[in-house]
Amino acid sequence: MFSKKADLSNNPKLDTERIPAHIAIIMDGNGRWAQARHLPRVAGHKQGMQTVKTVTMAASDLGVKVLTLYAFSTENWKRPNDEVSYLMQLPIRFFKTFVPDLVAHNVRVMVMGDISRLPGATQQAVKDAITDTSKCTGMILNFALNYGSRDEIVRAVKSIATEVQTGQLSPNNITEQTVSDHLMSSPLGSLADPDLLIRTSGEERISNFLLWQIAYSEFVFTDTYWPDFDGQALQKAIIEFQGRHRRFGGLKNN
Numbered sequence: 001m002f003s004k005k006a007d008l009s010n011n012p013k014l015d016t017e018r019i020p021a022h023i024a025i026i027m028d029g030n031g032r033w034a035q036a037r038h039l040p041r042v043a044g045h046k047q048g049m050q051t052v053k054t055v056t057m058a059a060s061d062l063g064v065k066v067l068t069l070y071a072f073s074t075e076n077w078k079r080p081n082d083e084v085s086y087l088m089q090l091p092i093r094f095f096k097t098f099v100p101d102l103v104a105h106n107v108r109v110m111v112m113g114d115i116s117r118l119p120g121a122t123q124q125a126v127k128d129a130i131t132d133t134s135k136c137t138g139m140i141l142n143f144a145l146n147y148g149s150r151d152e153i154v155r156a157v158k159s160i161a162t163e164v165q166t167g168q169l170s171p172n173n174i175t176e177q178t179v180s181d182h183l184m185s186s187p188l189g190s191l192a193d194p195d196l197l198i199r200t201s202g203e204e205r206i207s208n209f210l211l212w213q214i215a216y217s218e219f220v221f222t223d224t225y226w227p228d229f230d231g232q233a234l235q236k237a238i239i240e241f242q243g244r245h246r247r248f249g250g251l252k253n254n
C-alpha cells in the first residue's frame, strides 16, 4: 500500500525541488457548493473544514513551509447571524479534532487577524491550538481569522506613527522593511510574502487579503469550489506556478 506522501510526490509533472515556500489560499465557494446540492450554506462550511484538513496534510507532505488560509474576513461579519455563528464555532470543532494530527505532522498553528472580536470559546480554542503546537518545527499553518488587509495596514500605520511620536523612530528611517515588520505577517519573517496565491470558486479578486504581501505573488484561480479542492488540485496549482517565470521587475535570465 502506498503512503499518502508517496502518492503526492508521484506526479511526474511536479518538481518536488521547487515547491513554493509560502502558499496562501482564498478558500471560496462553500456556499455555492452547498446550494448546488440543495443543502444549507453551512453544510458547505462543514465540508470546507474537511478540505482544510486534507489540504494541510497535502501541503505539509509536499514540503510547503507556510500555508496561509483565509478563513474569515473583516467583511464576513455582514453575513446573516446564524451563518456567522456557525463560522465562529468551526475553529473549535476543527482544532478539537485535528490538533493531535497537526502535532503528529509537526505542523505549527499561527493566526493573523483580530481574534479579540471572536466569541470567548473560539478565542480559547485558537489560543490553545497555538500553544499546543508551539514546539512544532515543520510547516506553519497560518489562519487569517477576522483578517482584513486594510485593517492590518491601518494598524501598522498607527503603530509606526506612535513610534515616531514617541521619538523611537525617525520618519527618514521608515523603509519597506519597517512596514513589513508592523504587519500581522511579521512573525513569518522572510517567509511573510506568499509565492503562490490560490483562489477557488471562479472568483478572480483579492477581497482584502494580504495586499502588501502579494506584491510579487503568482496567482492561480480555479473554478473548483473549496469543498471539492484536494491534494491533487493543490499539486495542479503548484505545477502551474512552476511553469511561470518570476522576474520581480528584472529580466527573465538575471
Ligand code: IPE
Binding pocket: 027, 028, 029, 030, 031, 032, 033, 071, 072, 076, 087, 201
Ligand atoms: C468561503 O465560502 C468561506 C468564507 C468566506 C467564510 P463562501 O461562504 O464565501 O461561499 P460562496 O462564495 O458564497 O459560494
Ligand code: IPE
Binding pocket: 026, 027, 028, 029, 070, 071, 072, 073, 076, 203, 205, 207
Ligand atoms: C473571501 O471570500 C473571504 C474568505 C475566503 C474568508 P468572500 O466570499 O467573503 O469574498 P467576496 O465577498 O466574494 O469578495
Ligand code: MG
Binding pocket: 028, 029, 030
Ligand atoms: Mg464567497
